[in-house]
Amino acid sequence: MAIITQRKENSMGNKTKTWHVIPAVVATAIMSFCGVLIETAMNVTFPTLMTEFNTDSSGIQWVTTGYLLAIAIVVPITAYLTRNYTIRQLFLASNLLFIGGVLIDCISPSLVILLLGRFMQGIGTGIALPLMFHIVLSKVPLHQHGTVIGIGAMTTALAPPIGPTFGGVVS
Template structure:
């Protein structure tokens, strides 16, 4: 029973990294796109108060998605939720990459917020359920590192993209990392099912 609760350390770390990539991209997209606001205002002919909804709308939906996500964690297997989170975030990224007007770009941001909102509680749940007690601090430290580093890197990343390319590439460059996250997560994210969840719950 003890060994069942202590999966291979490397596999757990990779699972946490896979989810951390998704969380990192969600926060990175928020702070990097801020650099493009003046360009977006000119391109889409919108005011500063309107373009700010790319951040406000993202944060509002994120604040709704995060409290709802623990309910989904209790109802559905973690690997299924991980795949759904990556799929939703990827869909939002693609919509943003090919956005031709402001409503389309705003819709992309809202979809991305939903994917991020699922991944944030999921990564914490996996750590608390599967990590040995003596390793939880390290695992949670990875989460903290992601949430602290992404806002700092975002403006630099956004500035470089706007200097050499255009704002669409803020979304394009995320796609390879989403593929990496999906591949790593599919191989390592543990199945966790709680009492009252789906039928056929495993141990």
């Protein structure tokens, strides 16, 4: 339990309370979990979406492709974002984009609007995934990096096996 209460120098040489960092890591890990969960859940819903939006598989594949494309574009940009914005601002933006995308998806009357929502979700997830590691590497003492990264990675790693079941239940 020393990880929760220690006050040590982090890898950047700054003093930080690790117990402040753990909730931030868990929160970004949960956000990453949600992003991965939604991604793996969507694959199961393709037949339902094809019927709902009256399209074929080549059109509906953009639901996944657009999401992954947004993540692929945003992840490299996150290094720039972490230098110019605070962790709190990025976390808030990530959550707002993701939740906004979910809301757009819920009310989407067409495939184009659904794709817009998925792209927004991808941007939010693309910020959240590297943000968790940024928090650990910049705020956690060097000797505790493995433990704290393990907590975050374990949380995120639970999503792929749950996603298809979740998608099946939802559709």
